[in-house]
Amino acid sequence: MSILQSIKNAVRSRSIHVSYIDVGSCNGCDIEVLACLAPRYDIEQYGIYVHNNPREADVLLVIGSVTPQWEDKLRNIWEKIPAPKAAIAIGNCPISGCVYARKGSLTTPPVKNYIPIAAEVPGCPPRPTEILSAILSVAPLIFKDYEEKQS
Amino acid sequence: MRSIVYYVREFLRPEWLKKFFFVKTAPLVTPPYFKGYPTLTGKDCTGCFTCMMICPAPDAIAVLRRKEQWEPEVYPGHCIRCGLCVEACPEGVLASGRVTDLARRDATAFWHSFHLEVDESLCMRCGNCCVSCPINRQIDPQLAGTGTSTSDEVIMRVSSGRVRILHEEKCTGCKTCETQCPSGAIRVARMVEGVQFLDGVES
Numbered sequence: 119m120s121i122l123q124s125i126k127n128a129v130r131s132r133s134i135h136v137s138y139i140d141v142g143s144c145n146g147c148d149i150e151v152l153a154c155l156a157p158r159y160d161i162e163q164y165g166i167y168v169h170n171n172p173r174e175a176d177v178l179l180v181i182g183s184v185t186p187q188w189e190d191k192l193r194n195i196w197e198k199i200p201a202p203k204a205a206i207a208i209g210n211c212p213i214s215g216c217v218y219a220r221k222g223s224l225t226t227p228p229v230k231n232y233i234p235i236a237a238e239v240p241g242c243p244p245r246p247t248e249i250l251s252a253i254l255s256v257a258p259l260i261f262k263d264y265e266e267k268q269s
Numbered sequence: 270m271r272s273i274v275y276y277v278r279e280f281l282r283p284e285w286l287k288k289f290f291f292v293k294t295a296p297l298v299t300p301p302y303f304k305g306y307p308t309l310t311g312k313d314c315t316g317c318f319t320c321m322m323i324c325p326a327p328d329a330i331a332v333l334r335r336k337e338q339w340e341p342e343v344y345p346g347h348c349i350r351c352g353l354c355v356e357a358c359p360e361g362v363l364a365s366g367r368v369t370d371l372a373r374r375d376a377t378a379f380w381h382s383f384h385l386e387v388d389e390s391l392c393m394r395c396g397n398c399c400v401s402c403p404i405n406r407q408i409d410p411q412l413a414g415t416g417t418s419t420s421d422e423v424i425m426r427v428s429s430g431r432v433r434i435l436h437e438e439k440c441t442g443c444k445t446c447e448t449q450c451p452s453g454a455i456r457v458a459r460m461v462e463g464v465q466f467l468d469g470v471e472s
């Protein structure tokens with residue numbers, strides 16, 4: 119492994135930048151993501167930082183079943199994120215539509231129809247610990263040795 | 270000068286350095302009362318479908334027949350971990366957190382019934398609902414193709430040009446009639462009440 123790659127690995131393992139988007143949730147999962155930022159769960163001690171700017175994000179947390187307004191915009195946001203990148207679906211909504219997956223509902227889940235999803239965290243809403251461990255277990259899989267895997 | 274020396278000495282203490290770089294908040298453990306996905310207790314499921322009836326989330330639970338035994342299966346990604354199925358199951362097949370303990374302590378339970386309603390402006394009196402109903406056919410195997418019946422014990426029958434609902438209380442909420450109705454005229458409503466036994470004993 120080249121020295122450059124090992125430096126990149128070390129930096130990336132301690133600096134995961136997260137952006138989250140709500141594509142039509144009930145706000146329950148947003149609150150749980152918010153709880154991750156609060157001192158009790160303290161997401162920054164694991165080297166995860168929330169910026170909410172797709173241009174500097176590594177990980178995109180997608181929350182909510184997809185409402186019509188998001189169908190074209192979700193892809194745009196995903197493409198703004200520089201590689202290496204990963205999207206994680208938070209909650210039942212982006213996986214199955216949760217309680218909104220009914221006849222006559224306007225939402226069009228799952229989110230994986232629009233962007234590639236690296237991991238799914240089921241729950242309505244999932245616990246902050248479940249969200250944290252999902253980010254922490256996905257990040258090394260995607261970011262470690264990224265350049266070497268590309269070549 | 271003395272204070273600078275003091276600070277440098279203080280910050281060079283190995284313990285301080287170690288804490289500064291490596292301290293973490295205590296690992297978070299899931300509390301034992303956390304209401305997770307329902308798990309099987311190992312008791313025998315009778316296949317009464319009460320759990321599926323009460324589940325508020327689409328496609329979250331299915332009672333499947335495995336060889337000779339019924340068994341409920343919960344699907345993460347659909348299940349919202351509300352615990353209603355755990356509380357509603359009469360056989361104690363499912364467990365989640367302390368749902369069953371609390372229900373026993375407070376002597377609470379769910380009572381459910383089904384309400385059938387036919388929209389007269391949509392119904393075209395074909396009798397499909399009466400014929401397709403599995404309970405109806407059990408009660409009156411002679412049930413005619415037009416939904417007429419000579420038995421007064423059936424849930425519903427077509428008589429004098431209308432669907433008459435006779436014994437709503439026998440309905441099991443399977444919604445077969447709803448799916449067989451070509452014009453969406455019949456509706457099965459699930460009525461669930463939470464009840465508490467005041468004398469503290471479950472009946």
Ligand code: SF4
Pocket residue numbers: 142143144145146147148181182183208209210211212216217241242243244
């Ligand atoms: S999964 Fe549940 S809590 Fe999360 S956004 Fe959907 S409905 Fe709300």
Ligand code: SF4
Pocket residue numbers: 307320323324325326329330343344347348349350351352353354355
């Ligand atoms: S816990 Fe609630 S959502 Fe999950 S299967 Fe049971 S009744 Fe359905």
Ligand code: SF4
Pocket residue numbers: 313314315316317318319320321332339341357358359360361362363
């Ligand atoms: S799990 Fe309980 S409620 Fe569900 S079908 Fe079996 S016995 Fe009935």
Ligand code: SF4
Pocket residue numbers: 383385401402403404405424439440441442443444445446447457
């Ligand atoms: S819901 Fe099922 S049991 Fe009830 S009336 Fe309809 S077919 Fe019969």
